Amino acid sequence: MDTSTPWGAALNFFVGDIIKIFVLLVVIIFAVSLLRTFFPPEKVRDRLAKLPRFVAHILAALLGIITPFCSCSAVPLFLGFVEAGIPLGVTFSFLVASPMINEVALVMLLGLFGWQIALLYIGLGLVIAIVSGLVLGKLKVEPLLQDFVLKNIGKAPPMATIRQTWGDRASFAWGYTLDILRKVSLWVVLGVGLGAWIHGYVPQDLLAQWAGRSNPFAVPIAVLIGIPLYSNAAGVLPLVAALTEKGVAMGTALAFMMAVTALSFPEFMILRKVMKVKLVAIFASVVGIGIILVGYVFNALLR
């Protein structure tokens, strides 16, 4: 294919990325969901409760990576942790890492940016989750939980464990993989398509002037734009990838991706059921500030 014309370049980019991403989606989501059948949150919680505080923060963030998370399960997870007497800060470390470092974002990063950026994203995501949790733990925000949560702290319900065969695990993992594929396929194709168009037709460095490293406001603005885009992480990341080629600084792009995955209005609305508005705001601010700082540090370091 002639990749010297804009059309050829765009088409080449599109086909290559689509194939790569769909292969990665199937392989990685299957592997992660198979792994996660070994770490049900009920078991994770019981382990965390026995650990020293700082270690618990680190493990909570790590476990957040492989533990299933969707905004509709955030509340039972949160209640299960807090009511088992797990410190609120540790619970927050988990709550930040779980949506931010998820398998779909990981696949998109691997396919579009390569493993270095994917690892960087995981590492920084873990740091933000651990530090945000430590900060929120120090702030003594327990009184800002909803009253019914406060009443039940320390009253852990019996742990629910269910025995599973390898067949059960594999069928769960495969079902989950198909489910995710159904949900994200259209967004992936649209996102990569638009990304390919940008790749082929938008002039190089068009955005350098506004979103390059020299603009100090680019990072916070990118984070603010990222908040409402949660449900479309699969569609948004290909655009970000294409835009980094056109002059958007890498730190700004990373901060944007983290905001897309970790901060979302639907999640805030759901957390509202267990926290007072003030605590949701504090939570979002602490995580948001962490993401912005990471963006700045990266723009300063990555050249």
Added chain:
Amino acid sequence: MLIEILGSGCPNCAKLAAHAQEAATKLGIEATVKKVTDFGEIAARGVMSTPGFAVDGRLLSTGRVLTVDQVLRLLKGE
């Protein structure tokens, strides 16, 4: 027999409820499928990943949409 689906009413919970109903019909058991949507109660029952699946008050599965076959196996195992 009382089959309970514990979850906030997300699409997965509805799917599991439908599977449970179908399995019960297949076995020819008289079963009531009840959705438990109160967060306080879901947590109090020890469910952290929804949907939870309980038969006659005993929690048998959490965090997954069981297939009709899997529900059949669980119901027979009772």
